[in-house]
Amino acid sequence: MNPLTNPTAQGVDAVLIYIFGVSLLLLLGITVATIYFVIKYRRSKYPEPTSEAHGSLWLEAVWTLLPTLIVLTMFWYGWTHYLGLRDVPAGAFEVKANGRMWSWQFQYENGRTSNKLYVPTGKPIKVKLTSSDVIHSFFMPGFRIKRDAVPGMESYVWFQAPETGSYDIFCAEYCGTGHADMITTAEVLSAEDFERWYEKSAAATGVARGRELLEEHGCLGCHSFDGSNSIAPTFGKLKGLEREISHEGLEQKIIVDAEYLRRAIRAPGADLVEDFPPIMPAYGDEISETDLDEIINYLLEGESKPLIDGNKLIEENGCLGCHSTDGSKLIGPSFKGLGGRSSEVKRDGQELKLKVGADYLRRAIRNPGHEIVADYPAIMPAYDHLSDEEIEAIVEELLKK
Amino acid sequence: MSESTTYTGFWQESPRPGILGWLLSTDHKRIGIMYLCCITTMFIVGACLGLALRLELIAPGVTVMTPQTYNATFTVHGIIMIFMFLIPSIPAAFGNLLLPIQIGARDVSFPKLNLISWYCYVIGAILAMFAIFGGGGAPDTGWTFYVPFSTQTSTNVSLVAFAAFMLGFSSILTGINFVTTVHRLRCKGLTWGRLPLFVWTLYATAWVQVLATPMIGITLVLIILERTFGAGLFDAARGGDPILFQHLFWIYSHPAVYIMILPGMGVISEVIPTFARKPLFGYWAMALSSLAIAFAGSLVWGHHMYASGMSDFAILIFSFLTFIVAIPSAIKVFNWVSTLYKGSIELAPPMLFALAFIFNFAIGGLGGLALGAAASDIHLHDTTFVVGHFHYVMFGGGGFALFAALHYWLPKFTGRMYRHKPAVISWALLFVGFNITYMAMQAVGIMGMPRRYYDYLPQFHTLNLISTIGSWILAVGLIIMFVNLWQGARKGRPVGKNPWGAATLEWTIPSPPPIENFGAEDPVVTKGPYEFKGVVADEY
Incomplete structure (x- = not known):
């Protein structure tokens, strides 16, 4: 581990090193003495003990007083450095952190919110903690700080990062199913980068407001966009979806619409989706009506402009060098009319005919050598550096062409 | 147990058959x-759950169980190991x-109360099994039942809390019985200064059981009230x-730690003199330090809460008291080691386990x-370091x-x-496996891995893998040990009154002891x- 240069970690580490160091010496002494005595005074050599000592007053006094002195230094050292974790330097930059099952929301003085903690380097940061459901604990191992976020109570931690970088933030107090996933990072930016981030309004980020709200409120801690159902049902393809729910104990089928989504956010206990535990907290005042409309609109319609621009990725990754969009044959097959086209491919030496769909395209990008289109050379590199979201965006665009 | 024909003593003599x-x-x-x-059954169940937890942690992500199953598993592992294994073990x-034998008595003061306390234990254990396997799902709060989570989760928390309440009653009744027995039934000549250390530690423990357990009883009832009536x-x-x-929870549950460890210290104080053939070094220091641990240990519960938002002044006081408890524990370790000095040491299996105890306990x-020092606890609290500790x-x-x-x-x-060779092999496997498992766990905690995580970041992988491999060595050691002890109990060579050459009263009567321990004369x-x-x- 690199020696840490931030003030809170240096204080705690000094105590840790002192206590672990003394402990190691004591352990070594006890162990060596034990092993030495056991070997030296073995019964085969000494059939009877050579001492009948019942004790020794001065020896016992020594090893009562000595440990007392040692542990009192440990106590005092630990206490004074603990005070260092509590005394926030003047002029600290304040951020509010709210824990909830199972994500953090950070709120800055100018009203900006985020699900990662963005802070500038070189400035003391005071994080004011609270929770909207159960007890969580804000833990940044890189800074050796930890404090519980308790509902109805406010407490704080402070830290200062001398260098830019990304530092883990864990929830350290057990809080239910998603406890281990309640992880985020502190993004320590240079003063200028932070200023730019801090001043940038939501609209300028290019992210749809609905999506941003979902992130801020921690929805994505449990709900995915990619169709996977982990703790909670996915947000993927919600519009018009037929879903089995239980409403006051009765099972019924409903079609997902704005009305349903509104209920599911405001009062999640009312309609429970089959096969999922009833764990979602109700979102009341913290989401305003206008924000709720944004969220519902986003969940149903997606965004007018995709979050990740598939066309841009197609250009940036050089796809068009080999694939045309007008039907002409270049080094690779044309993108034109891909959706629904049937194509002859060779897989493991066997020829087969398949229909081009999203699944096929995902494979063809991730692992192009697996299925080679007839009459084309197997030269396409695997694009495995693309994220799942990026691939989805590309596939979506390709199917439209 | 065994129906072997040579089993005599209390195995055969009974007013009722079968x-x-x-x-x-x-x-x-x-x-x-x-x-x-x-308790052996409960230990085996709890150990299997522990192995399952380690298996889940062999790699990041979901490996063998879902997050919810993992949470229920560590909760049940904790409840079984603490309330049904360690406290009564x-x-x-x-x-x-x-x-009773060590103080020269024919039974405890209240034999019927003693049987009732066993039934309380069994009822508690059965209720806990219902809570674990019944509808609603196994409790998922951790054995600590922290609110508000424990008042919100839909799993069987109320039932398991009631089960722990019953188990607590069992513990209180045993405590009352032991305190009275030590005061009233010591035989002639057995002054306080001649009590075996095991009796001293049981006596100190019994006081903690009587005084602290009602706290957890009340606290658990409050949880049930909170859940049922809001x-x-x-x-x-x-x-x-x-x-x-x-x-409220830790006012009991920290002293409970001493219920779990003090009698163990008593066992070690019996074993080491016997196999060194030398009087225990510093008898009175050992006896009084047991009482000191029981007393001071009841005043340090706040050291579980440095990060909770408790006031800084409370942290100052609790941290100070916590370090005070360290002193009698240190005295015990030094006195055990000094007992070895100039002794005549035989490394029989009980002695090997006792020496391993000293090493493990010293690390713990x-x-x-x-963890007692305020600053370092802030980093280590709620990490796997605490679990390892x-x-x-x-x-x-x-x-x-x-x-x-x-x-x-x-x-x-x-x-x-039992046979000594397999016993030594099992000891070696247990010692090595134990230290690999939990040292790796402590190390990954120092790196910052929080506890109660089924999934973790990649930087924690290597140490978790090592810890899981250690748990397999531990498991093999446990299997060999239990099989060997079982076979020894059924088919081992018969022993006389005093196979180890020990000097306390139980070794002066036949093995197995007769029904009222001592013959016609006390x-x-x-x-x-x-x-x-x-x-x-x-x-033998």
């Missing part, structure tokens, strides 16, 4: 054996078997306080110093003391000796418990 002779018996040895069977099982005691929105729960205790104390300490007790006293109560004690001059070990 199984009723056990279930309705008020004989302290039969009750002790029944406790021993129960040495006090209830070996305490019952030995306390009492609002711990709900900040209605003027309650979630931190109050933590205080020294690790506790880093309390396993060093509870398993490496309490567990290994139980293993030492099993190897030391089972021949007394079965009348048969024993008279004329010397201390560790005067080995003239004591000769029986061949």
Whole structure:
């Protein structure tokens, strides 16, 4: 581990090193003495003990007083450095952190919110903690700080990062199913980068407001966009979806619409989706009506402009060098009319005919050598550096062409 | 247990035949054996759950169980190991078997109460099984039941809380019985200065059981009230306080740690003099330090709460008191090691387990110093370092003391000796496996891995993998040990009164002991418990 240069970690580490160091010496002494005595005074050599000592007053006094002195230094050292974790330097930059099952929301003085903690380097940061459901604990191992976020109570931690970088933030107090996933990072930016981030309004980020709200409120801690159902049902393809729910104990089928989504956010206990535990907290005042409309609109319609621009990725990754969009044959097959086209491919030496769909395209990008289109050379590199979201965006665009 | 024909003593003599002779018996040895069977079963169940937890942590992500299953598994592992194994293990099982004999009595003061306490334990254990396997799902709160989570989750928390309440009653009744027995039933000549250390530690423990257990009883009832009627005691929105729960919980549950470890220290204080053939070094320091640990240990519960939002002044006081408890524990370790000096040391299996205890307990205790100091605890709190630390104390300490007790006293109560070679092999595997498992766990905690995580970041992988491999070595050691002890109890070579050449009273009566322990005449004690001059070990 690199020696840490931030003030809170240096204080705690000094105590840790002192206590672990003394402990190691004591352990070594006890162990060596034990092993030495056991070997030296073995019964085969000494059939009877050579001492009948019942004790020794001065020896016992020594090893009562000595440990007392040692542990009192440990106590005092630990206490004074603990005070260092509590005394926030003047002029600290304040951020509010709210824990909830199972994500953090950070709120800055100018009203900006985020699900990662963005802070500038070189400035003391005071994080004011609270929770909207159960007890969580804000833990940044890189800074050796930890404090519980308790509902109805406010407490704080402070830290200062001398260098830019990304530092883990864990929830350290057990809080239910998603406890281990309640992880985020502190993004320590240079003063200028932070200023730019801090001043940038939501609209300028290019992210749809609905999506941003979902992130801020921690929805994505449990709900995915990619169709996977982990703790909670996915947000993927919600519009018009037929879903089995239980409403006051009765099972019924409903079609997902704005009305349903509104209920599911405001009062999640009312309609429970089959096969999922009833764990979602109700979102009341913290989401305003206008924000709720944004969220519902986003969940149903997606965004007018995709979050990740598939066309841009197609250009940036050089796809068009080999694939045309007008039907002409270049080094690779044309993108034109891909959706629904049937194509002859060779897989493991066997020829087969398949229909081009999203699944096929995902494979063809991730692992192009697996299925080679007839009459084309197997030269396409695997694009495995693309994220799942990026691939989805590309596939979506390709199917439209 | 075994139906072997050579089994004599209390195994055969009973006013009632067959199984009723056990279930309705008020004989302290039969009750002790029944406790021993129960806690061994619970230990095996708990150990299997622990192995499953380690298996899940072999790699990041979901490997063998879903997050919810993992949460239920560590909760049930904790509840079983603490309330159904550790708390009753040495006090209830070996305490019952030995306390009356070691003080020269024919039974405990209240034999019927003793049987009732066993039934409380069994009812509690059965209720807990219903809570675990019944509809609603196994509890997923962790054994600590922290509010508000425990008042919100839909799993069987109320039932398991009630089960723990019953188990608590069992513990209180045993405590009352032991305190009274030590005061009233010591035989002629057995002054306080001649009590075996095991009795001293049971006595200190019994006081903690009587005084602290009601706290957890009340706290658990409050949880049930909160869940059933929404009492609002711990709900900040209605003027309650979630931190109050933590205080109430730890006021019992920290002293409970000493219920788990003190009798283990007593076992070690019996084993080491016997196999060094030398009086225990610093008898009075050992006896009084047991009382000091029990007393001071009841005042340090707040050290579980440095990060909770408790006031800084409270942290100052609790941290100071925590370091005070370290002193009597240190005295004990130094005195055990000094007992070895100029002794005549035989490395029989009980002695090996006792020496392993000293090493493990020293690591556990020294690790506790880093947790007692306010600054370092802030980093280590709620990481796997804490999990490793309390396993060093509870398993490496309490567990290994139980293993030492099993190897030391089972021949007394079965009348048969297990084989020594497999016992030494199992000891070596347990010692190595234990230290790999929990040292790796402590190390990954220092790196910052929070506890109760089924999934973790890649930087924690190597140490978790090592820890899981260690748990397999540990498991093999446990299997060999239990099989060997079982075979020894059934088919081992018969032993005489005193196979180890020990000097306390239980070694002066036949193995297995007869129903009222001592013949027509009550024993008279004329010397201390560790005067080995003239004591000769029986061949076996």
